[in-house]
Amino acid sequence: MSKKQCSEAKKPFELLPKLVKLGLSKQEAKVYLTLIEGGPFPAKEIARIINILPHAVYRTAKKLENKKLISILKTSPLTFQVLSPQLTLSSFIKDRNLMIEKEVEEVSRLLNQKQSSSPPTQMNLIVGKYEMFIQTIKMTNETKKELLIVSIGEPIPEDSLLAIRNAYLRGVKIKMVAHKYDQENKEILENFKKNGYEIRHYPDWGFHLVVYDGKKALLSVNNPKDTEERVSMQILSQGLSKALRDYFYSVWEKATPI
Numbered sequence: 001m002s003k004k005q006c007s008e009a010k011k012p013f014e015l016l017p018k019l020v021k022l023g024l025s026k027q028e029a030k031v032y033l034t035l036i037e038g039g040p041f042p043a044k045e046i047a048r049i050i051n052i053l054p055h056a057v058y059r060t061a062k063k064l065e066n067k068k069l070i071s072i073l074k075t076s077p078l079t080f081q082v083l084s085p086q087l088t089l090s091s092f093i094k095d096r097n098l099m100i101e102k103e104v105e106e107v108s109r110l111l112n113q114k115q116s117s118s119p120p121t122q123m124n125l126i127v128g129k130y131e132m133f134i135q136t137i138k139m140t141n142e143t144k145k146e147l148l149i150v151s152i153g154e155p156i157p158e159d160s161l162l163a164i165r166n167a168y169l170r171g172v173k174i175k176m177v178a179h180k181y182d183q184e185n186k187e188i189l190e191n192f193k194k195n196g197y198e199i200r201h202y203p204d205w206g207f208h209l210v211v212y213d214g215k216k217a218l219l220s221v222n223n224p225k226d227t228e229e230r231v232s233m234q235i236l237s238q239g240l241s242k243a244l245r246d247y248f249y250s251v252w253e254k255a256t257p258i
Helices: 003-013 016-022 026-038 043-050 054-066 085-116 129-141 158-169 186-194 238-254
Strands: 070-073 079-082 122-127 146-151 173-178 197-201 207-212 216-223 226-236
Touching (some): 016 026, 129 216, 129 226, 173 238, 216 238
Parallel strands (some): 146 173, 173 197
Antiparallel strands (some): 122 226
């Protein structure tokens, strides 16, 4: 094929990128431009011109007919004819824009519905050390990825330790900042490490914090003279729990590995 023939063959498809931007597939645009250039044509002739199978021409032509850009003449074989581009393209673009607007409205409605169905922030007051550990076990059993603990570094009930051990075995990462690290609790913390804890020491006192998957948290304040006297707040708020998670990691970076 000469350079001139190649140039002539490409000419009908110069508008192809623009039609694709308007919403036609590449193949639809090729069939459409072929019909504009020299139609009406039967499927076999279109297939020859754009080098696709006749069956593909029938499928593509049906889509163009549904878009009201061409008509299918009931001849034998079927013949495809382009409709007036001045009228049909403008109508096609309007219909497509209307469809996009409806899709945007539907997506917005679904997003608003999802947002309005999100659980509200909830906080539950828990009084007593024993009651706190009961809730801790329940929330630990529900944890899937990450358990962050800030604690004095005191002994915990066997049931609580078992729940944490089971969480570790199912792949939950467990990190703890211990406020206290001396001869009095060194053995306790070593036992925690054997049960999957990663522990660092940062001196502080007076509160206990656990963050579960960055979505829920338990914050406790105790009497320094009697740690059995404890008031806890169960926090069911992703926003507040995330803030407490950020706090944990700010302390974690400053803490000393044990």
